[in-house]
Amino acid sequence: MELKLPKSFWFSIIIFVALQWLAIPVLAHFAHTPADIVRGVLFIVGIIYPIYYISTLLYLRMVNKLDGEQIMLAAVFLLIPLFAYLPIVS
Structure with missing residues (x-):
């Protein structure tokens, strides 16, 4: 079975990570x-x-309408933004 996630999913991850990193200078300015x-x-x-x-x-x-296997795969890829912020949190 081919596991194909929509392009909008990948764009949302890229945008979320970019906004996470752009939030740091904004936080630094107001903090x-x-x-x-x-x-x-x-x-x-x-x-x-x-x-x-x-x-x-x-x-x-x-x-x-993704099935369970595709949702699990998406859930793993959705951990990327969390690990992208990990150096800052630790």
Whole structure:
């Protein structure tokens, strides 16, 4: 069985990672201390990322009608934005 994910899925990952990294200078501009920057990053990782993760999986399941195996594959690829931010969080 061929596992093919839609192009919009890949674009959403690229856009989310780009916005994550662009958020750092914005956070640095408005933050007063380095701890504020870390809190902003943790907000993105703890609140915004799970919303993106769940909404993307629901979109793939309901709109694109992907089966369970394809959803699991998409879930693994959706970990990319989390690992792209890992050096900042640690």
